[in-house]
Structure formats: structure tokens, C-alpha cells
Amino acid sequence: MFKFLKIIFFGIKDIIRIKKRNNKKYTAKERIEICEFCNHFKPKTRQCGICWCFMDIKTKIKNKSCPEDKW
Numbered sequence: 802m803f804k805f806l807k808i809i810f811f812g813i814k815d816i817i818r819i820k821k822r823n824n825k826k827y828t829a830k831e832r833i834e835i836c837e838f839c840n841h842f843k844p845k846t847r848q849c850g851i852c853w854c855f856m857d858i859k860t861k862i863k864n865k866s867c868p869e870d871k872w
């Protein structure tokens with residue numbers, strides 16, 4: 802249940818952030834590279850340790866963003 806609420810929370814946070822987004826744009830390849838060097842990244846499952854999204858998928862979705870504002 803907590804995990805579900807966390808996913809909803811970060812989804813809403815993403816939507817708010819999109820509206821405030823500045824001009825920095827990264828390609829999906831650049832995004833995944835940033836994740837791979839991030840200490841929250843779980844290499845075994847390739848998930849983010851904060852939002853628990855699967856980063857190989859999330860980084861390819863244009864309007865998604867990093868919960869830590871790294872991309």
C-alpha cells in the first residue's frame with residue numbers, strides 16, 4: 802500500500818514538475834547514463850530506488866523526470 806501511494810505521489814510530482822520544467826533536455830540515452838551513475842539506481846532490477854520505476858522504460862518517456870531533478 803505504501804509503495805502504491807509513493808508511486809502516485811511521484812506521478813503527481815512529475816506532472817507539477819513538467820509545468821515548471823526549464824530548458825534542459827536530455828535524450829533517453831543520456832538519461833539512462835545519469836541513472837547508471839546515480840547512487841539510487843538499482844543495477845540488478847534497473848529501477849530507481851526513489852520512485853521504483855523501471856528506468857529503461859521511464860527514461861524513454863518524454864514527459865517523465867527524475868525525482869531528484871537530475872534530468
Ligand code: SF4
Nearest residue numbers: 836839842849867869
Ligand atoms: S531517476 Fe534520478 S534518482 Fe532515480 S536513479 Fe535516475 S538519476 Fe537517480
